[in-house]
Amino acid sequence: MDRQQILDLYDWDDGVCFRHPAKGEVPTTVVGVIHPRGEAQYEVRGCEDCVIAIEDARRETAARSGSEYRPGRVGEVSR
Template identity: 70%
Template sequence: MDPQHILDLYEWAPAVCFRHPELGEVPTAVVGVVHPAADGEREVRGCRDCVIAMEDIRREAAARSGSEYTPGHVGDAHH
């Protein structure tokens, strides 16, 4: 699948990428949620490059395990 088609599966908003904070605010998508003890729930957001890298990892893991790979689910606990 074309990288742009994968990126189109996500909702994007300006924020700081968890791996690239030096870039400042860039288009990001939710890639996870953390639950700090003192702060309830916080979204972890990734830039386009990180989302594509995480999708590549998911696709490779699915291929190794014989599972079906469905793009667009980085950050979903059940995928």
């Protein structure tokens, strides 16, 4: 899959990227959820460049471990 095909697998909304807050509001997607003690859950959002970097790392990890890589799953909760 190319970059745009991977990005199209996600729902995008304006937000602040967890790694690039200086960019301000940009298209982001949820890449994780944290649950601070005593507070409501907080969505961690990533920009397009970060999502592609995370997907690349997931692909490399899958290749090393011999498991299947399926794009579009960043931010999903493992069970």
